[in-house]
Amino acid sequence: MSDSAQYLVVGGDSLVGGYVFDTLKSKGLKALSTTRRVDTAGPDRIVFDFEYEATFAVPKSICCAFVVAAATDYNRCEVDPNAYRINVELIPRAVLSLIEQGVFVVYISTNSVFGGDQSWPSEYARHSPGIAYAKQKSQSEVAIAAMANEAGYAECYNVVRLTKILDATTPPLPSWIASWRNGNIVTPFSDLIFAPMSPHFVSNALVKLGEKRISGNFHLSGSENVSYVDLAYALAEKIGISRSLIESTTATEKGVHIAFKPRYSGIGMDRTTKLCGIQPQSLSSVIDDIF
Numbered sequence: 001m002s003d004s005a006q007y008l009v010v011g012g013d014s015l016v017g018g019y020v021f022d023t024l025k026s027k028g029l030k031a032l033s034t035t036r037r038v039d040t041a042g043p044d045r046i047v048f049d050f051e052y053e054a055t056f057a058v059p060k061s062i063c064c065a066f067v068v069a070a071a072t073d074y075n076r077c078e079v080d081p082n083a084y085r086i087n088v089e090l091i092p093r094a095v096l097s098l099i100e101q102g103v104f105v106v107y108i109s110t111n112s113v114f115g116g117d118q119s120w121p122s123e124y125a126r127h128s129p130g131i132a133y134a135k136q137k138s139q140s141e142v143a144i145a146a147m148a149n150e151a152g153y154a155e156c157y158n159v160v161r162l163t164k165i166l167d168a169t170t171p172p173l174p175s176w177i178a179s180w181r182n183g184n185i186v187t188p189f190s191d192l193i194f195a196p197m198s199p200h201f202v203s204n205a206l207v208k209l210g211e212k213r214i215s216g217n218f219h220l221s222g223s224e225n226v227s228y229v230d231l232a233y234a235l236a237e238k239i240g241i242s243r244s245l246i247e248s249t250t251a252t253e254k255g256v257h258i259a260f261k262p263r264y265s266g267i268g269m270d271r272t273t274k275l276c277g278i279q280p281q282s283l284s285s286v287i288d289d290i291f
């Protein structure tokens with residue numbers, strides 16, 4: 001284990017954690033990450049599982065930890081009591097343990113804590129979660145705040161809520177690309193709204209927030225609420241595909257159950273922009289990053 005690392009990514013195998021770790025390294029910053037995959041452990045990869053460690057001892061050189069790992073599967077959160085335990089009990093406990101060791105924690109949360117009925121909720125808007133995953137992330141935020149405030153550590157962490165991250169492997173992108181390559185039509189949903197961001201944007205913004213270490217709530221969001229039809233048109237334009245290969249439909253029409261179907265997905269970034277200079281990401285910038 002490296003003793004000189006400054007940053008720790010808890011959840012290095014996650015989509016977000018992997019990009020944050022790579023971004024830290026590419027900026028020449030010293031970083032470690034955690035993994036549950038014992039066979040992949042090494043000097044920069046510490047084995048850590050919230051379920052098995054009561055306290056989480058980290059090297060003294062760590063000054064900031066990104067707590068990214070979580071039980072993220074929507075269906076699992078609905079049915080598995082262990083997902084609740086991980087998200088609402090074990091993760092807040094690990095966050096407190098890190099803070100007690102003098103580490104500033106950047107805790108990653110989600111726009112879904114707002115439930116999807118508020119337009120551009122601010123960093124201090126009230127939670128209104130619907131699905132189990134969102135309720136657990138909301139309760140996790142509340143538990144961290146209660147523990148940290150009671151112990152006098154309110155200034156030692158922040159919460160960064162994210163909207164959906166889109167990369168070239170995110171469904172349905174690979175199947176759209178394959179269909180277009182074969183000259184086939186794709187049928188995106190017009191009733192599924194999101195405010196996507198690219199991994200490049202998110203990981204750079206998170207590293208900036210980790211460097212600044214300002215407490216309180218922050219938001220990272222796409223700048224527009226767009227439907228999957230909007231996304232398909234923007235992608236097609238970028239890669240030179242005819243619009244005739246896009247046929248708009250709806251999840252309702254197709255009988256597809258979508259667990260989280262917000263009316264609004266984007267979240268307000270006023271405080272984040274004011275304190276850190278980070279602006280919401282436009283759809284065209286997301287697409288430029290992906291391709």
Ligand SMILES: NC(=O)c1ccc[n+]([C@@H]2O[C@H](COP(=O)([O-])OP(=O)(O)OC[C@H]3O[C@@H](n4cnc5c(N)ncnc54)[C@H](OP(=O)(O)O)[C@@H]3O)[C@@H](O)[C@H]2O)c1
Nearest residue numbers: 013014015016036049050051069070072110162163164165
């Ligand atoms: N992806 C998005 O679009 C998005 C949007 C909004 C918010 N977020 C938030 O961003 C964070 C990361 O999301 P993600 O999509 O990158 O996650 P992800 O790819 O689903 O990965 C979740 C990670 O958590 C780890 N994990 C689960 N249970 C664990 C435990 N008991 N101990 C240690 N590690 C455990 C998993 O380890 P294994 O790899 O070993 O299974 C996995 O690497 C989450 O907090 C999520 O709420 C993500």
